[in-house]
Amino acid sequence: MPRQKSERFIVPIGPQHPALKEPGHFEFTVEGEVVTNATARLGFVHRGMEKGAESRTWTQDLYLMERVCGICSHVHSMAFVLGVEKLANVQAPPRAQAIRELVAELERIHSHILWLGVAAHEGGFDTLFMFSWRDRETVMDLLETISGNRVNYSANVLGGVKVDINERQKDELLRGMDFLEERTRHYLKVVTEDDTFLGRTRNIGVMTFEEATRLGAIGPTGRASGLLRDVRMDSPYAGYPDFPIQIVTAKAGDLEARFVVRIKELFESYRLVREIVEKIPSGDLTTKIPRRIPEGETVSRVEAPRGELFYYIKSNGTDRPERVKVRTPSLCNCASVLTTAIGHKLADMPMILAGIDPCFSCNDRMVVLNGPAGQSLWDWEKLRQYGIEYYKK
Amino acid sequence: MPIGSMLGDIVKSFFKKPVTEKYPFVKTAAPENLRGKLVWNPENCSGCQLCIKDCPANAIELITIDKVNKRFVMRYNLDKCTYCAQCVVSCRFHCLEMSDDQWELAATHKEPFEVYYGREEDIKFLLEKAALGAPEEACPEA
Numbered sequence: 001m002p003r004q005k006s007e008r009f010i011v012p013i014g015p016q017h018p019a020l021k022e023p024g025h026f027e028f029t030v031e032g033e034v035v036t037n038a039t040a041r042l043g044f045v046h047r048g049m050e051k052g053a054e055s056r057t058w059t060q061d062l063y064l065m066e067r068v069c070g071i072c073s074h075v076h077s078m079a080f081v082l083g084v085e086k087l088a089n090v091q092a093p094p095r096a097q098a099i100r101e102l103v104a105e106l107e108r109i110h111s112h113i114l115w116l117g118v119a120a121h122e123g124g125f126d127t128l129f130m131f132s133w134r135d136r137e138t139v140m141d142l143l144e145t146i147s148g149n150r151v152n153y154s155a156n157v158l159g160g161v162k163v164d165i166n167e168r169q170k171d172e173l174l175r176g177m178d179f180l181e182e183r184t185r186h187y188l189k190v191v192t193e194d195d196t197f198l199g200r201t202r203n204i205g206v207m208t209f210e211e212a213t214r215l216g217a218i219g220p221t222g223r224a225s226g227l228l229r230d231v232r233m234d235s236p237y238a239g240y241p242d243f244p245i246q247i248v249t250a251k252a253g254d255l256e257a258r259f260v261v262r263i264k265e266l267f268e269s270y271r272l273v274r275e276i277v278e279k280i281p282s283g284d285l286t287t288k289i290p291r292r293i294p295e296g297e298t299v300s301r302v303e304a305p306r307g308e309l310f311y312y313i314k315s316n317g318t319d320r321p322e323r324v325k326v327r328t329p330s331l332c333n334c335a336s337v338l339t340t341a342i343g344h345k346l347a348d349m350p351m352i353l354a355g356i357d358p359c360f361s362c363n364d365r366m367v368v369l370n371g372p373a374g375q376s377l378w379d380w381e382k383l384r385q386y387g388i389e390y391y392k393k
Numbered sequence: 394m395p396i397g398s399m400l401g402d403i404v405k406s407f408f409k410k411p412v413t414e415k416y417p418f419v420k421t422a423a424p425e426n427l428r429g430k431l432v433w434n435p436e437n438c439s440g441c442q443l444c445i446k447d448c449p450a451n452a453i454e455l456i457t458i459d460k461v462n463k464r465f466v467m468r469y470n471l472d473k474c475t476y477c478a479q480c481v482v483s484c485r486f487h488c489l490e491m492s493d494d495q496w497e498l499a500a501t502h503k504e505p506f507e508v509y510y511g512r513e514e515d516i517k518f519l520l521e522k523a524a525l526g527a528p529e530e531a532c533p534e535a
Binding site: 061062066157190195196286 | 397424448
């Protein structure tokens with residue numbers, strides 16, 4: 001039998017477990033083993049949080065927003081609280097701002113080490129995964145010591161923070177940073193020198209500076225392609241004006257560069273944590289904030305471990321927000337996966353996907369259903385009818 | 394170091410104890426800031442209900458027994474609680490705190506998740522009333 005001319009084939013990956021333990025659907029068109037086209041479908045974990053925020057008070061929303069993401073919970077509550085404070089024209093005291101930055105940097109450390117482990121696991125380097133996650137426990141314990149919880153720190157309240165750090169905790173923080181710095185130096189050496197691992201990362205998923213600009217890549221993904229884009233530097237918030245960061249970039253734009261940028265950012269975070277611990281300003285932790293937030297709208301941006309996190313908050317003068325819009329960094333970086341995937345082997349896809357440090361669950365905001373007649377706007381009655389019909393089948 | 398850059402770590406691990414905690418057998422103390430079970434001390438409570446208003450999970454209720462003499466019973470739902478400690482911050486009289494030693498809260502049935510705080514006779518009165526099927530006095534919206 002003669003062979004078919006075209007060997008084009010579509011490989012669906014997901015929605016269950018596409019490289020990561022979060023739902024997202026990808027379709028890779030392959031010719032032989034080489035990917036020639038890629039499409040993504042998101043929206044499997046829409047949780048209606050933005051709508052939910054409208055029926056809760058400002059204080060209650062703080063904790064709802066904290067649960068948008070399971071890894072970077074603090075930055076979500078910080079983005080929300082900074083926006084609300086801006087609307088209410090209230091400034092949290094300097095000590096509170098410094099503690100916000102401290103928790104944010106500790107969270108960045110935990111998130112970057114978590115990513116290091118996940119990405120190593122996708123590359124088949126489980127030793128690095130196990131050891132880096134063991135070391136990550138250090139920073140998780142530090143976060144628990146400071147805030148009282150490992151994941152949802154709830155360090156923020158409207159108008160300040162609810163956790164303080166004492167001398168003993170400062171000592172623990174410094175000791176933890178010393179240990180982690182030593183380990184991180186080792187990991188940097190491993191990911192830049194180990195030949196077997198470099199085979200999976202060097203020149204894989206290359207995104208040039210021009211491409212990164214065109215696709216609007218943000219966070220470490222963009223910085224690995226040479227983009228100078230970091231909200232902490234561009235418009236400092238919380239404690240960042242007093243404790244500034246130094247931006248870390250790389251030129252290559254491949255997976256190795258993303259490893260290097262994230263690991264070097266860890267060193268930057270260790271430096272910041274030490275600086276804050278040494279020079280933390282004294283004073284109050286909270287300031288008074290009204291229960292009814294004055295009418296107005298605002299945009300609040302913070303740098304999450306994955307890139308710029310964007311909050312739009314609108315108040316109508318009551319004790320509940322009128323609209324809260326969240327845009328998480330993973331959404332901006334998703335397009336880069338689809339572009340950089342082309343030309344690589346199918347086996348590299350999990351690595352390229354993990355390379356942007358995606359967090360699908362937090363970026364799923366809304367699902368637009370395309371109706372039978374190409375309609376995309378449905379009213380409640382129609383949606384209900386669709387639901388009934390769907391399950392009748 | 395072309396290959397096997399983590400071999401050193403592996404070899405070292407052979408001579409070390411596992412890093413995992415032997416949790417149910419050996420218990421390490423929780424940090425003092427830990428947000429465990431909520432504890433209510435009725436002594437200073439004025440019944441302002443700010444804690445209830447701010448609770449994101451609607452896990453606490455204050456049932457008024459005698460408003461004039463400030464006798465309240467607090468019903469706390471452990472399973473609804475998100476352990477955020479907002480109520481502790483909201484309380485102006487420092488009646489609430491989150492315990493750092495009561496955190497092993499798992500149970501196989503629902504009853505232990507409903508905790509009553511207040512005077513013993515008040516709780517008894519309330520539970521007896523509930524057993525009779527009488528509607529309890531709901532706390533008015535503050």
